[in-house]
Amino acid sequence: MPSLPLNEMNSRAREIFRLVVEGYLDSGQPVGSKALATADGINLSPASIRSVLADLERLGLLAAPHTSAGRMPTESGLRLFVDGMMQVAEPSQAERIAIERELARPGPVEDALAKTSAMLSSLSACAGVVMVPAREPSLSQMSLVPLGNGRALAVLVGEDGAVENRVLELPPGTDASALEQAGNYISAQMAGRTLAEAVAAVKRELADERASLDAAARDLVERGLAVWTEDAARRPVLIVRGQANLLDETAIEDLERVRSLIDDIERSEQVAALLASARDADSARIFIGSENKLFSLSGSSVIASPYRDREGRVIGVVGVIGPTRLNYARLVPMVDFTARSLGRSLGRFTGAG
Template sequence: MKKNAKGGPVVELSERSREVFRQIVETYVETGEPVGSRTLSRRLSNSLSPATIRNVMADLEEAGLLFAPHTSAGRMPTEAGMRLFVNGLLEIGQLGGNEQKRIEELCRAAGKSREQALEEAISMLSGLARCAGLVLAPKTQSQLRHIEFVLLNPGRALVVIVTADGQVENRVVEVPRDLPPSALVEATNFLNARLTGRTLNEARDALLAELEKDRSQLNELTGKVVEAGLATWAGGDKGGSLIVRGQSHLLEDVTAVTDLERIRVLFDALETKEQLVRLLDLTNNAEGIQIFIGAENELFSHSGCSMIVAPYHNSQEQIIGAIGVIGPTRINYARIIPLVDYTSKVIGRLIG
């Protein structure tokens, strides 16, 4: 079978097959249940008999677009079928003026810091879409004014950064469990003596080179604190920090123990976040909405989930991050795609 640019099947359907298939997918998205021929005959505008519909469904199943979860059950779309639907048959809805206004108000209601705005936006998007929300935040590009480490408990410290334009942001980092408080003071003094007037990336490159060249200025534990703080903030090779909110929404669609296990696997993956950051980084090479369905990506291969994500831009039209949602493969694409798209544009205007 031929493949299209996104790896899905290229299937030529008759007008009747297209309508039957579209109704099956839309009904499945609404109910989450297999769709039978009698249900379809009531929904279809043209008067097709259940027998004719069953023949069309059999052809669609042979084409790899439908499957029957049980011998006597109706049909459900496969992941290939969902991809075909999203690419070619989906009618995307439009956000009304009131919805657009609400999104803008909720995003603007956050505090002044970039991270507060992003957290507010992703929590809002998660609630509206009833999915887990995620955002890849851009690296801090402003020059730095001050950095400080505060011990929270053994093995964890808070890094507080103040930029030259007055933004205050913080992260929790892992540190050696036997770290004495004096090491945090020493790390704070070491960094503040060297970072003024530099961006985070500039400070990170210069300081790591200095640490490598002459570690005699710091003991080993303090050096680890400096490296942990800088790596967390600069994002290493991963481009930025990841915020995930609303994971509990993924549990709303759980109907069996096997579903729960699949979602647990996804929760573990979200916890590590590494694959997700790589996935979001793909948006740097593509404009507009990106849709990943099920096993099309390794992250979702065992969880039966999909991700809808869009990049957001700064005032120079450069992609600086991405925002989106994760939900079951039967999420309401027609509603959520414009939600994600509009939110990404609002965020770009607010923090870009």
């Protein structure tokens, strides 16, 4: 059922709705009419409050998990609250200092990303996630070294001196001259280019029959590039820390949901796809429960914000994953602040921008 717009709710209904949502987010428990009757500014009897709660339940904004229990917000109610009523609380000075101090520590970029994920997990009591930026270093050369038994070692050298290698299966009868020819050709195409740019250039030349290669060398070129592009596609793109935080005091009552959530987080490609949908956002995006298919069964929420390099280009996404009972008002600005701090921190690393 579609939610009633806030401007169509009277002030009494809005205030009771706000108190129920805030009470539930704070305690994780349904909020009853007796508790609401003692709240400041609510001059209504429990019977009158129950009448308002029933109206909000009919609108699909609240739900009663058990007979005679209090009310808790539905996903539609949470969305209405987050979009129209929430008053965000900026990170405290201590939190800001802790985030910036941690990211200012020297070390490789991978350490900065891992620390960011762990820090968000610690500050939020959720699982912290960072989508790792795609690393596109410029390349220098590629060599194909015979290993025997129908295999060769494909060695990729970056302009920054980084060296990586992969084992390549060779077609029967491949000789050393074909390996050398293929390696020389790929190196010529790769010099000063990223892997993606080199692959595109080679594909164009091969399609146009402009490459001066014999059939064996051509086959090796295609195999050599394929092993690298496939490898890049399989590399993990997420750093996740703090899954244990999801096993909080309320998890005992809902172990199946927590198990489902942890299983969902293990599906790194799908989590990365969800985070990627926040890349174009100006600030944090909030995904509540079934609004995303991945976490629909576990009833979980994601707060994600893109982080940018010094030129303002989006290079990744950072966020938290937890139950729908999150302190959105605190965590949304915290995720945004962390994203900005991480972007500035990565500006220190070569290739981050």
